[in-house]
Amino acid sequence: xxxxxxxxxxxxxxxxxxxxxxxxxxxxxxxxxxxxxxxxxxxxxxxxxxxxxxxxxxxxxxxxxxxxxxxxxxxxxxxxxxxxxxxxxxxxxxxxxxxxxxxxxxxxxxxxxxxxxxxxxxxxxxxxxxxxxxxxxxxxxxxxxxxxxxxxxxxxxxxxxxxxxxxxxxxxxx
Amino acid sequence: xxxxxxxxxxxxxxxxxxxxxxxxxxxxxxxxxxxxxxxxxxxxxxxxxxxxxxxxxxxxxxxxxxxxxxxxxxxxxxxxxxxxxxxxxxxxxxxxxxxxxxxxxxxxxxxxxxxxxxxxxxxxxxxxxxxxxxxxxxxxxxxxxxxxxxxxxxxxxxxxxxxxxxxxxxxxxxxxxxxxxxxxxxxxxxxxxxxxxxx
Numbered sequence: 236x237x238x239x240x241x242x243x244x245x246x247x248x249x250x251x252x253x254x255x256x257x258x259x260x261x262x263x264x265x266x267x268x269x270x271x272x273x274x275x276x277x278x279x280x281x282x283x284x285x286x287x288x289x290x291x292x293x294x295x296x297x298x299x300x301x302x303x304x305x306x307x308x309x310x311x312x313x314x315x316x317x318x319x320x321x322x323x324x325x326x327x328x329x330x331x332x333x334x335x336x337x338x339x340x341x342x343x344x345x346x347x348x349x350x351x352x353x354x355x356x357x358x359x360x361x362x363x364x365x366x367x368x369x370x371x372x373x374x375x376x377x378x379x380x381x382x383x384x385x386x387x388x389x390x391x392x393x394x395x396x397x398x399x400x401x402x403x404x405x406x407x408x409x
Numbered sequence: 410x411x412x413x414x415x416x417x418x419x420x421x422x423x424x425x426x427x428x429x430x431x432x433x434x435x436x437x438x439x440x441x442x443x444x445x446x447x448x449x450x451x452x453x454x455x456x457x458x459x460x461x462x463x464x465x466x467x468x469x470x471x472x473x474x475x476x477x478x479x480x481x482x483x484x485x486x487x488x489x490x491x492x493x494x495x496x497x498x499x500x501x502x503x504x505x506x507x508x509x510x511x512x513x514x515x516x517x518x519x520x521x522x523x524x525x526x527x528x529x530x531x532x533x534x535x536x537x538x539x540x541x542x543x544x545x546x547x548x549x550x551x552x553x554x555x556x557x558x559x560x561x562x563x564x565x566x567x568x569x570x571x572x573x574x575x576x577x578x579x580x581x582x583x584x585x586x587x588x589x590x591x592x593x594x595x596x597x598x599x600x601x602x603x604x605x606x607x608x
Contacts, residue, residue, distance in 0.1 A: 257476060280476045282505055285497030292466030292498075296438070296473025299458055299596065301605050304473065322463040322470075326592030 243268035245375030253382035259290035260307035265335030265401035287312030288319035320361040340398035440467035440487025450586035455602035465495030475510035503544030540573035
């Protein structure tokens with residue numbers, strides 16, 4: 236795992252290009268660099284959440300007020316969002332979720348596996364279109380395409396950032 | 410048990426009418442169930458977003474809206490059961506400190522939509538004290554209709570928040586007053602009210 240890969244910045248640039256003004260997140264190592272970039276941008280309101288479904292409601296409120304939002308979460312948090320995704324489905328709110336995957340690539344913690352495995356099906360069942368990124372060079376382009384579908388097409392979109400892309404979690408002593 | 414003390418609350422329709430009487434430029438989000446009916450019964454308005462689901466999410470819809478529209482007062486009107494499902498959201502609001510956001514909980518200590526079962530607020534939980542402890546600079550409990558009317562005038566100023574208020578209302582359900590249920594319509598109507606093109 237490189238210390239400072241390019242893909243978080245490319246995702247950030249895609250979000251800036253899409254005029255995203257609100258970003259919410261539950262802290263996650265895979266999203267760490269992107270969260271720092273979002274927090275540092277004076278044009279973006281970065282909001283830490285206590286649980287991921289708050290971000291689904293927050294994004295709906297942002298859109299009502301004329302702003303575009305992104306929600307950063309880990310695959311385990313997709314499960315927390317299920318009923319709140321009714322809000323996006325019922326009102327056809329644009330929704331852009333960036334999901335770092337756990338439980339699929341060299342996963343050390345078996346407790347991450349059930350929700351990681353269920354994540355694509357849960358999203359699709361609730362009307363969210365899930366697109367996957369495995370290669371780091373694709374990340375910016377896929378997020379840009381998902382943002383276009385969300386904000387121009389009034390769709391609920393989730394970009395699944397694969398665990399292989401993010402890199403193995405370092406379990407040894409730091 | 411505190412049930413006896415909670416039975417002498419305000420009439421919910423009267424309370425919401427007084428709360429909204431001087432709404433001015435306020436944008437309003439209502440939580441599912443009776444708070445949505447109460448808000449509609451006080452007078453339909455293009456600047457109202459009525460939620461019919463998304464339990465636990467009303468306050469966060471209000472937060473996203475308040476951050477996007479910092480010059481407009483944003484008022485969330487919801488119930489004790491709805492707010493209890495999203496208590497962590499109080500912490501999220503307290504962290505962001507939107508000066509223009511007010512969260513009002515109509516508290517009857519009951520789940521009115523499901524048969525009037527007791528909620529945690531009937532069993533000793535004081536939400537306004539939770540809000541104060543979690544960092545809301547203003548957190549009050551209102552028991553008199555004159556207090557509600559004064560509060561309504563205060564929150565129309567888009568400053569001094571985030572505010573939290575519990576309004577003690579009497580249990581029981583007034584006749585249903587049902588606003589539109591179509592979410593896409595409600596969303597587009599609300600955005601058009603703010604001048605955004607509906608394409």
